[in-house]
Amino acid sequence: MSSGEAAFIAALRGLVSHPAARGLADDCAVLEFGGETLIVTHDMMVEGVHWLPEQDPADVAWKLLATNLSDLAAKGAEPIGVLLGYTLTEDNARFAAGLGEALAHFAVPLLGGDTVRSPGAQTVGLTALGRATCKPVPSRSSARAGDSVWITGPVGAAMLGFEALSSGNPSADTSVYRRPVPRLAEGRALAPLVTAMMDVSDGLLLDASRLAEASGVTLALDPRAIPLPADLPNERARDALSWGDDYELLFTLPSGAVPPCRAHRIGTVLPRGDAPLLLGEAPPAGPLGFEHC
Amino acid sequence: MSSGEAAFIAALRGLVSHPAARGLADDCAVLEFGGETLIVTHDMMVEGVHWLPEQDPADVAWKLLATNLSDLAAKGAEPIGVLLGYTLTEDNARFAAGLGEALAHFAVPLLGGDTVRSPGAQTVGLTALGRATCKPVPSRSSARAGDSVWITGPVGAAMLGFEALSSGNPSADTSVYRRPVPRLAEGRALAPLVTAMMDVSDGLLLDASRLAEASGVTLALDPRAIPLPADLPNERARDALSWGDDYELLFTLPSGAVPPCRAHRIGTVLPRGDAPLLLGEAPPAGPLGFEHC
The missing domain is CATH 3.30.1330.10 (PurM-like, N-terminal domain)
Structure with a gap:
């Protein structure tokens, strides 16, 4: 920004x-x-x-x-x-x-x-x-220490789609980048259960840090648990975490709660520490995401 | 357009x-x-x-x-x-x-x-x-033959303001053009009484013809009754009718009804004739208003 x-x-x-x-x-x-x-x-x-x-x-x-x-x-x-x-x-x-x-x-x-x-x-x-469809309406600001952190699907597919589109690769499937599908049904199913929720538009790490800041907590993400596209080259795994445009839902649930839709548990909410976000043991190095300006 | x-x-x-x-x-x-x-x-x-x-x-x-x-x-x-x-x-x-x-x-x-x-x-x-604040909510499409046509204030002041501003005249009051005041109180007072209503943003003649088209009627405006700014030069009177940005309310009332706010009666609604709009005895010549493109 x-x-x-x-x-x-x-x-x-x-x-x-x-x-x-x-x-x-x-x-x-x-x-x-x-x-x-x-x-x-x-x-x-x-x-x-x-x-x-x-x-x-x-x-x-x-x-x-x-x-x-x-x-x-x-x-x-x-x-x-x-x-x-x-x-x-x-x-x-x-x-x-x-x-x-x-x-x-x-x-x-x-x-x-x-x-x-x-x-x-x-x-x-x-x-x-x-x-x-339910009250209270989910916000970014009510994740609590002890909650688990979830995401509805992989991050990085839009990055691959954008790169194929901009390099003019005609055989690649770029639809994930060009025609994203918002998680409307998942959002409605999750809304009564989540402690906090937002969509991932600007990069998982950036959006997760925003949720953490809004809630006054630290989000500890397990890098091995974050779902990535099957065709993502290994060396692009870190890029996928800070690229945006995937439009999955990032949310927190009380410990032990199970989401009513397909989702991946990717971390835990901790009391606020020095940093809003941990990736593994340490705050992530490098860019967190796509700032719109 | x-x-x-x-x-x-x-x-x-x-x-x-x-x-x-x-x-x-x-x-x-x-x-x-x-x-x-x-x-x-x-x-x-x-x-x-x-x-x-x-x-x-x-x-x-x-x-x-x-x-x-x-x-x-x-x-x-x-x-x-x-x-x-x-x-x-x-x-x-x-x-x-x-x-x-x-x-x-x-x-x-x-x-x-x-x-x-x-x-x-x-x-x-x-x-x-x-x-x-009332139902039915006023539309452009329900003026009826026999109604009277009204406007809440003069047209042409924004034109004079724009011209002073673009010519850099420091002594002119350009506030009408720069800082229009929407007729919110008048709109609320009028809404239960009008048969049709719209705001005049693109020129009185153009907007009046739109109201007439939407209602399937002809609006017959009396050019001598249309309020103009006191400082408008006589030779600009016709221009004032097709300049926009004045944000007065144009409305129709059943015959005999009196508006509950300051307003000027400027014409009559007729059954639909050859043209949607008459200015005096004939359809207006020249531009009707500001088409946004």
């Missing part, structure tokens, strides 16, 4: 007092409305930053929807609709087609939005609305 | 079936949630398209919030919170300051959002959430 972004986010945090904002430290806003709990998130993507300029716009649309739904998944929420913000390009038909495909796949209605002209890099944003 | 934008919006409309989307033809999505009605809108602004590059970012932040709140005003909704989408620039402090000022002024909480890096023109988006 650049110092400019850090300062801006600090300034925004200074503007926030409503509890629904969760101090701008969670994946979503969580708002009581009409006797129910509304979950709202907004994520943006920029050409050349979040996708390769030569990528199919249909995949960009899919990913924009999927990443926002992944934030809802981390709250155990059921999606109820989305609004699109879109800057026009020369050819917008593929984006519309991909958005339609993704909306149908996830059974989420498009409710509104805005399209604008822009002289610069294409910028797209999506607001996703969801309905909480 | 470019043919590209028209085709893209047509493609999006083809994706829409949920009644909350109102066919993407209204200012906001209108969604039943819990036991209440949620109003959601998302508008974007792009540097060099929606604001002058030399403008104070604090004013950009104000306007971004105000234009989205104006959409809520057109539904008679009470704002409950906003999410920000923001691409970082060299200096973000003035934007944060202006956003804080505007949020405090309108007593609206910041609930979340996203900040991203971008190599291009700065692009900002805002999602505003509101609570409907």
Whole structure:
């Protein structure tokens, strides 16, 4: 994160007092409305930053929807609709087609939005609305010492997909990178049981350290227990831990509890020590993940 | 509107079936949630398209919030919170300051959002959430022949403000252009009474023709009755009718009904004739308003 972004986010945090904002430290806003709990998130993507300029716009649309739904998944929420913000390009038909495909796949209605002209890099944003399916709504901030740490699936497949896509390897399956699938069903099943939960978008180590910081604990991860793709070369194992875009759910459970869906136990929550995160015996060396700036 | 934008919006409309989307033809999505009605809108602004590059970012932040709140005003909704989408620039402090000022002024909480890096023109988006204060929630599509047509205030002041700002006239008051004030209280007071309502963002004539098209009627406006700023030169009167950014509310009332707030009667609703809009005796010549592309 650049110092400019850090300062801006600090300034925004200074503007926030409503509890629904969760101090701008969670994946979503969580708002009581009409006797129910509304979950709202907004994520943006920029050409050349979040996708390769030569990528199919249909995949960009899919990913924009999927990443926002992944934030809802981390709250155990059921999606109820989305609004699109879109800057026009020369050819917008593929984006519309991909958005339609993704909306149908996830059974989420498009409710509104805005399209604008822009002289610069294409910028797209999506607001996703969801309905909480249990209370309290999971947060990043309530992991407790003694809990176990879990993840719903492997990390690193999106990295391999991105590398195959950017090197133009036609035989590789790049769909995990291009068309991630948010863990909506898993999120709903887990929400009543977890002590803390978030989606892994920016790299397992970075997101785990964020969960640890928010909860005031230390997460001790066992590197041998972290699931990796079967085709990951051994020498890339460390890279896989700090690459993002896999959109698995990272969560903590009370000791002894068993998740109701496929998941891998990857560590233990300790009382807060010197570092928020241990990988094996020591804090991880090197980058923790993908900072958006 | 470019043919590209028209085709893209047509493609999006083809994706829409949920009644909350109102066919993407209204200012906001209108969604039943819990036991209440949620109003959601998302508008974007792009540097060099929606604001002058030399403008104070604090004013950009104000306007971004105000234009989205104006959409809520057109539904008679009470704002409950906003999410920000923001691409970082060299200096973000003035934007944060202006956003804080505007949020405090309108007593609206910041609930979340996203900040991203971008190599291009700065692009900002805002999602505003509101609570409907009456049902049915006003739409653009239910004006009826025989209704009277009203507007809450003059059009053209933003045009004069923009021109003073772009010509660098230091003595002019440009605040109407830089810091519009959405008609939230008026919208709430009017919502139970109107047959149709929208905010005037893209020019009175264009927005009036949109309301007429959505309602399947003709709006006959009396050019002498349309309120204009006191300092508007006579020769600019026609320009004022097709300039946007004034954010007054345009609405229709049953014949004989009197608005509960300051407003000007500017015309009558007729059964649909050849044209959606008459200005005096004939359809207006020349541009109707500001098409976003």
